Amino acid sequence: MSVILRPGKSSATEASSLSFDDMTRVELIWLEKQTEFWIRFGNGAGEQVLDRSRRVVFFMPGSVFAFVRWAASDYGTVLSRLDILRAIAPGCACQTLPFVRPGGEILLKIEGWPKVEKVLRHVDAIEGLGIDPADVDPDHWRHVAHWMKADQAPRPYTAERHAAWLRRREIGK
Template structure:
């Protein structure tokens, strides 16, 4: 019994010092020139690990919002454009399984195809032009944008007033 207590004590001490014991969401990123480019458009990883020349893993704490873009090509040109805005979650939250995202995340927006991805990138640029960080945008806006995109309806603008309402609602108990 005495032999097991020294081995148990250090991990508990490490967990007690952390602000959150929830595991980090791991997002795989890659870049092979003229073939594949999987990168973050926005998001603030808690840590990034470089695996080799071509691959990295970004780690996000629960609640973090990030955008991953996937571009693929073959000998004949581009074969895939994909953009996903996701929110990292805790083990108790509902999460979707997404390739390259472990253990999963809440999918806020999914755009597939060059036209859809470019439309969303234009919205992200417009948000950043307002001086608002894309990671601070309301998750409801990303869901609305994704729904409008899939229904082929006009895409809504994100305004400073809408952002102020989101921040005020988040501050309420």
């Protein structure tokens, strides 16, 4: 089993200084209409195929990604969950989640298909603006989580807000 590197947004220097053991690993499973775990957005640094239905995706520290988990039994859906996480640096404190090693910073955690579907539509709207959801202000994902838990509609993410986030991020470097 070999790991396949994917060219991404991270620099070659950054990728070469970290081993895959230092990256956040997410195990994906795809058993059609039974268990389906997938990455909705995010820039993986590589992947390892374990078998026909399982693979592991690696994320560089600081990368933001959405991890969707869905499972069903003979009687219907038993799990619908969407987590938006920021990968952590080696040795940093983190929150743990099943199938995510060692864990990450949870920006959004939603359960139940109706709410998961609303967040997926929100992600689609952001992509419709030409913005990669992995580059969205992390505070916006927290905002969406809080409003969704209150059963309210979150504010839409705008190009103006994104431009302000990018400027703020540059100042913080």
